[in-house]
Amino acid sequence: MNILVIGSGGREHALCWKIKQSPKVKKLYCAPGNGGISQIAQCVNISAEDIDGLLKFAFEKKIDLTVVGPEVSLVKGIVDVFVQKGLKIFGPSKEAAQLEGSKVFSKEFLHRRNIPTAVYKVFDQSSQALEFLNKAQFPLVVKADGIAAGKGVYVCANLQEAQTAVDDIMVQKVFGSAGDRIVIEECLVGQEASVLAICDGKHFFVLPSAQDHKRIFDDDLGPNTGGMGSYSPAPVVTKAVLDNIIARIIEPAIRGMYQEGIPFKGVLYAGVMLTAQGPFVLEFNTRFGDPETQSILPRLKTDLVDIMIAACDGRLNDLKVQWDPRPCICVVMTSGGYPGKYQNGYEIKGLADVTDEDTVVFHAGTRNDGGVLVTAGGRVLGITSMGNTLEKAIGKAYEAVEKIHFDHMFFRRDIAQKALKPAKKG
Numbered sequence: 233m234n235i236l237v238i239g240s241g242g243r244e245h246a247l248c249w250k251i252k253q254s255p256k257v258k259k260l261y262c263a264p265g266n267g268g269i270s271q272i273a274q275c276v277n278i279s280a281e282d283i284d285g286l287l288k289f290a291f292e293k294k295i296d297l298t299v300v301g302p303e304v305s306l307v308k309g310i311v312d313v314f315v316q317k318g319l320k321i322f323g324p325s326k327e328a329a330q331l332e333g334s335k336v337f338s339k340e341f342l343h344r345r346n347i348p349t350a351v352y353k354v355f356d357q358s359s360q361a362l363e364f365l366n367k368a369q370f371p372l373v374v375k376a377d378g379i380a381a382g383k384g385v386y387v388c389a390n391l392q393e394a395q396t397a398v399d400d401i402m403v404q405k406v407f408g409s410a411g412d413r414i415v416i417e418e419c420l421v422g423q424e425a426s427v428l429a430i431c432d433g434k435h436f437f438v439l440p441s442a443q444d445h446k447r448i449f450d451d452d453l454g455p456n457t458g459g460m461g462s463y464s465p466a467p468v469v470t471k472a473v474l475d476n477i478i479a480r481i482i483e484p485a486i487r488g489m490y491q492e493g494i495p496f497k498g499v500l501y502a503g504v505m506l507t508a509q510g511p512f513v514l515e516f517n518t519r520f521g522d523p524e525t526q527s528i529l530p531r532l533k534t535d536l537v538d539i540m541i542a543a544c545d546g547r548l549n550d551l552k553v554q555w556d557p558r559p560c561i562c563v564v565m566t567s568g569g570y571p572g573k574y575q576n577g578y579e580i581k582g583l584a585d586v587t588d589e590d591t592v593v594f595h596a597g598t599r600n601d602g603g604v605l606v607t608a609g610g611r612v613l614g615i616t617s618m619g620n621t622l623e624k625a626i627g628k629a630y631e632a633v634e635k636i637h638f639d640h641m642f643f644r645r646d647i648a649q650k651a652l653k654p655a656k657k658g
């Protein structure tokens with residue numbers, strides 16, 4: 233088979249790496265890809281948002297399966313366009329991707345289907361939102377309706393912070409039209425976990441749980457990032473908790489979408505808060521998480537191509553999926569300054585010294601510059617290790633991190649430590 237993966241981050245490198253292991257793959261392409269992906273796939277210089285360009289390429293190269301990484305392509309409707317032309321593509325339709333593309337759509341769906349989520353209100357006028365805030369209790373959460381590269385959520389401790397959020401989103405329009413509407417919701421308290429399900433419209437199976445580290449500094453301090461590391465499984469998601477998440481969230485969501493005539497195909501990612509009242513949905517994403525995918529896919533033993541084809545064809549119920557029980561962790565190495573301003577173009581050294589067979593380095597922001605691998609993004613590498621125990625996986629990953637160097641590099645030293653400690657409150 234000829235396969236095309238769309239995207240250019242660590243998630244897409246992990247997808248390419250796993251797909252490449254399938255004996256079914258004849259030729260693997262990635263658009264646009266990155267320096268690491270180019271070592272295992274043919275990178276093509278087409279943007280993830282250029283749906284016409286990608287469609288033309290898929291026909292030219294006789295692509296048998298297209299796999300979509302980022303949400304922007306999904307929300308723009310790439311799946312509908314490919315399906316209309318008879319091409320197989322793994323991901324949700326434009327309408328189903330609204331679960332991520334519109335917080336208002338998602339909240340109204342959750343409410344309609346009786347799936348636990350924070351109490352909320354929707355506003356399309358800043359004046360009404362501000363009036364509401366004057367009488368509100370704090371803390372609360374203000375969210376831009378549309379996609380905002382993971383930055384559209386403001387957890388506000390007081391009135392002034394909430395007023396600033398409304399002003400940023402609705403008046404200054406820092407996220408453009410994504411801020412035409414907002415959701416204001418109750419602030420939930422608990423531990424967070426990500427549970428991802430692969431769905432074929434009707435059937436689904438859940439992937440092992442994972443946890444992301446969103447803040448830039450150790451101990452979850454500093455500003456939010458795209459994700460500084462991850463580990464799988466997340467011990468906080470016990471069998472009982474997972475069963476509860478499936479029964480109260482995943483299953484009713486898939487059934488609800490099906491019953492409403494918007495069958496969900498692809499990855500449904502539930503960001504969940506484990507509250508004293510049980511699991512609540514914080515948000516849905518409609519794609520693989522980044523960097524969760526980097527620590528989940530190395531644990532997958534079943535052929536990912538078989539899974540994706542079965543999902544496209546509505547046959548997931550026929551499939552047995554097997555997982556490696558060993559834990560996996562991913563430590564993200566970033567350019568100094570990220571998530572703020574940073575410089576690109578520094579040579580990355582030491583990758584050849586990473587020889588441990590349970591460690592793989594996924595590239596997120598790298599570029600091959602005339603045979604020299606250089607930094608080309610905020611998140612640069614994801615050092616990913618499996619181990620018989622979580623401690624061993626952590627040890628291997630950081631041993632590899634120590635061998636790698638680029639100027640101004642930065643990484644957290646506490647990835648997965650949370651999983652070793654008893655749960656902290658709040």
Ligand code: AMP
Binds near residue numbers: 419421515
């Ligand atoms: P994002 O993944 O960028 O949409 O950010 C969502 C993050 O905002 C979550 O991971 C939570 O940490 C936080 N968050 C969102 N909604 C709530 C809520 N209702 N209560 C508390 N925290 C929230």
Ligand code: GLY
Binds near residue numbers: 382458459521523524
């Ligand atoms: N790790 C969070 C996300 O993929 O949105």
